[in-house]
Amino acid sequence: xxxxxxxxxxxxxxLNRSVDFDRRLAPYDLIQSRAHAAALNRIGVIxxxxxxELDRALAEILDEVESGRFEFLxxxxxxxxxxxxxxxxxxxxxxxxxxTGRSRNDQVATDIAMAAIAHSKRAVSLIRTTMGELLDxxxxxxxxxxxxxxxLQRAQPVYLGHHLLAFFWMLSRDATRxxxxxxxxxxxxLGSGALAGVNWEIDRRGVAAELGFKGITPNSLDSTSNRDxxxxxxxxxxxxxTHLSRLGSELxxxxxxxxGFCRIAEPFTSGSSIMPQKQNPDSAELLRAKAPxxxxxxxxxxxxMHALPLAYGKDMQEDKEPFFDAVDTVExxxxxxxxxxxxxxFDRERLVDAAGDExxxxxxxxxxxxRRGMPFRQAHGIVGGLVRLCVxxxxxxxxxxxxxxxxxxxxxxxxxxxxxRQSSWLESKRSEGGTSSESLSRQIDxxxxxxxxxx
Ligand code: ARG
Numbered sequence: 367x368x369x370x371x372x373x374x375x376x377x378x379x380x381l382n383r384s385v386d387f388d389r390r391l392a393p394y395d396l397i398q399s400r401a402h403a404a405a406l407n408r409i410g411v412i413x414x415x416x417x418x419e420l421d422r423a424l425a426e427i428l429d430e431v432e433s434g435r436f437e438f439l440x441x442x443x444x445x446x447x448x449x450x451x452x453x454x455x456x457x458x459x460x461x462x463x464x465x466t467g468r469s470r471n472d473q474v475a476t477d478i479a480m481a482a483i484a485h486s487k488r489a490v491s492l493i494r495t496t497m498g499e500l501l502d503x504x505x506x507x508x509x510x511x512x513x514x515x516x517x518l519q520r521a522q523p524v525y526l527g528h529h530l531l532a533f534f535w536m537l538s539r540d541a542t543r544x545x546x547x548x549x550x551x552x553x554x555x556l557g558s559g560a561l562a563g564v565n566w567e568i569d570r571r572g573v574a575a576e577l578g579f580k581g582i583t584p585n586s587l588d589s590t591s592n593r594d595x596x597x598x599x600x601x602x603x604x605x606x607x608t609h610l611s612r613l614g615s616e617l618x619x620x621x622x623x624x625x626g627f628c629r630i631a632e633p634f635t636s637g638s639s640i641m642p643q644k645q646n647p648d649s650a651e652l653l654r655a656k657a658p659x660x661x662x663x664x665x666x667x668x669x670x671m672h673a674l675p676l677a678y679g680k681d682m683q684e685d686k687e688p689f690f691d692a693v694d695t696v697e698x699x700x701x702x703x704x705x706x707x708x709x710x711x712f713d714r715e716r717l718v719d720a721a722g723d724e725x726x727x728x729x730x731x732x733x734x735x736x737r738r739g740m741p742f743r744q745a746h747g748i749v750g751g752l753v754r755l756c757v758x759x760x761x762x763x764x765x766x767x768x769x770x771x772x773x774x775x776x777x778x779x780x781x782x783x784x785x786x787r788q789s790s791w792l793e794s795k796r797s798e799g800g801t802s803s804e805s806l807s808r809q810i811d812x813x814x815x816x817x818x819x820x821x
Pocket of ligand 1: 384470682
């Protein structure tokens, strides 16, 4: 018997049926159900004889799910109904006792919170591996000079190790954001019922502890209609894939023949179907392209949640596809990034050559004038004049005669030529967080500490 006389229209069922994507919640649903059954047993709703029977059947279903033997039927509306149907096959009417004191609304919120915790932790672990690769590369290339860029125009030289660590710090902030997403998901909704709470004195805190939650939600309405923690995950994932897209972009540019700064290992490149000579950096290009997709996932869920009246609405079933799409994208992207970094080879000569561009020392000359008492703005103009002189007749800054130089400013003398020697431009950046060897070595120590403390 049911309230309904008619079956759902297929045109509705096609959109309503969620098993194609919420099947991924099945393991969490079963673990949750085992804890819920035990809690029902503690308040006498399920007897001591019934509990082992239910628990064995739930364990069997979990095994079927994990081994891929579980069969979803066309009439299963969602993962929760599919599990309940299968439980009925195994234990008969007893299956019906399990839904005491529980609604699919707090059930699904709990499942997805468990998934959010698991995948946030997984992201942190993958980020840790990638940070390890970056730190290792930074150590091995700590004294390789290269041009640093702004506007993708040569700006000032930096050490390659310093440049690589820039990405290390981006990822370390990403790890913090994923940790925060896990934290936000770690209050258990179960026990909130459909929206108002339940009529049974279930030990919510005990169930929470058993399921690995740190606490329980304080308001049943908020609890059953809250998906903030998924938004937190998606936000962390959006920023993380955005960082990876910037790395991908640099690798595309750096591995071009024009730059020739690095070579991506063959297994992470593809050939062309027509041009036999090509080796394309497809992996880096894909890293570049994945961020907007994840941002789209976040925008989708923000759109679903905005203006939604309390409490649960079926709209919220639409949280799963964007979440799992982001999970798959961010996890695959992080794994691939670690792989690319593992096999990447840099070309020291090309880097040093590019860093040897004397124009990169323009700021150094301006600072020399400042040390001699000239305001920086004015010094900037003087050096600009020297650069224009060079550009006009194809000379480098050190090819200008002292006479020509002093025509621009009397404050300049032989030290002008000294400042133009390459290594001094790098080693003079001694400020904390700067590129000089001394600062970089402190930064590497700090990065090792941060990495060691990341769990
Ligand atoms: N499949 C649903 C979802 O993911 C489960 C909750 C259904 N609740 C309801 N009252 N129809 O949101």
